[in-house]
Amino acid sequence: MNSAMEDRLREALAEAGATVDASTIRPLRAPERRRFRMDFRLVAVAAVVVLAGAATTVGLLSSPGGEDRAVAADPGSGEREMIVFLCGRSPEPEQTGCKGAATREEAQEIAAAARQAPGVREVIFEDQASAYQDFQRDFAHNKTLLAAVGAEDLPASFRLTLAKGADPLRVQQALRGVPGILTVHEVMADEEIPVRKWDVSVFLCSPASAMPSCGAERKPDSRGSFTVTKDGKGVTPAQTKAIQKLISSMPGVKEVFFEDREAAYENFRRSYKDNKTLIDATKVSDMPQSFRAVLLPDADWSRIVSRLRREPGVSQAFYQGCMLDSSRLAARYGLILPESKVCPVDKRSGEHPDPGPSPSAG
Structure with a gap:
């Protein structure tokens, strides 16, 4: 990955993890100087993991039910859910580990591998059009983000429902190295999301x-x-x-x-x-x-x-609020975007004005 992507991932990780300083994530080290590389496949995992004390609310908003739509596993059933994002269109595909958008043959291979993975009970495909419908609903409050992302920017995905007691790590391992996969991560249930305490x-x-x-x-x-x-x-x-x-x-x-x-x-x-x-x-x-x-x-x-x-x-x-949107975007839609495309800025000046300190404020 180049430094531009690394910077974006660090921003996402810093608040997706909220209490983890991105500079402390253990990099590969070269003698006397520190070299940093980060596997894009780890990003979605970090975005779903909300470390303690985090104000960021991260998670997957359930999609409407349907035969061709992913349905969240019932938390009371003991089942767990995972999502497999397929490689899609990217201006810098080398940053993601993808060699291009996943082909039909690769998608079929991914589906077959997912069904054979230990503990996987159900595999449902979600195409870009369906994902975009959910995206428009989830981010209706964020006009800047809606204007920046189209259906063609969202990766297609497979939603996996795991049987009770299944180990998500074994599923990840079973899918490791399968061509056409962007990321694989477990979905956080709504009840696991920390309550926002500050802004x-x-x-x-x-x-x-x-x-x-x-x-x-x-x-x-x-x-x-x-x-x-x-x-x-x-x-x-x-x-x-x-x-x-x-x-x-x-x-x-x-x-x-x-x-x-x-x-x-x-x-x-x-x-x-x-x-x-x-x-x-x-x-x-x-x-x-x-x-x-x-x-x-x-x-x-x-x-x-x-x-x-x-x-x-x-x-x-x-x-x-911005990090909530950034984290949800990574976890639910497999996208890492710069802050300028996720959060609105003061368009009058092109940047945020300096308010300066005010002793009477508060």
Whole structure:
């Protein structure tokens, strides 16, 4: 993957995982310099995984029933559901691992492999037209996104219903290497989605961060990845204090609270105590420090987020509503898009104006 895709994936992962700093995701390492590559097939998995403390709500909105439509498994039945996205049209197919759109023959091979995978009870195909109908319904509130995506941009998919007790990991392994597959991941049930508690997340720079916003320098290479030539710096105590003061003084901010690494990790462990694989793969050091802000109903989130992204010591700042749409787009429709196509911006100036601090705000 090239650095442009990597940047987009990092943004999605940072909030899809919400408490995981994208710069701490373990990359392949070259001597003395860090090289980053990321398998696109892991993106949808990360987008579905909402780590503890996350305000992002990620999940799959159930499609209307029908013989040719995917129907979510009944949570009370013990069944689980997975989705297999097929390779589709892409301006940069080498970034996805796809050699082009899946052919009819490849789709048939994928369906056959899915039916033979251990624990798969049912396989239903969803074409682009059906997916687009659901997409228009799910994102009716987001006119910017609707204008940016057409039916031809959405990958076709197979929806798999697993029998009670089936292991999704074994299904993924059975489908690994089958030509024409973009991603394979498990669907999160509605009852597993954390309740949104705040509106804005502000992640602070971690030591040796790979994020340019933290001072890191990166050099793209010819193999579609980038190398960190200079590590970024972690946030200082003085910067942390200044960030908190700034957030508290911003117009439209109702409440601010701080979450350190230990608190984030404990929340994560408590929320995902039944997912041993996820817990074992995550450490306290993977969790960045962050501020969470609750906004007033009429607050201009775009101005707040834009200002915070420019503050020294801030790695990333996100509006949870945007990340909800980005995560749902990846999990339900297999698309990773830049923020400019997912979230509306201030068209009067082409960028979010700086609101500046206001001691009387709040």
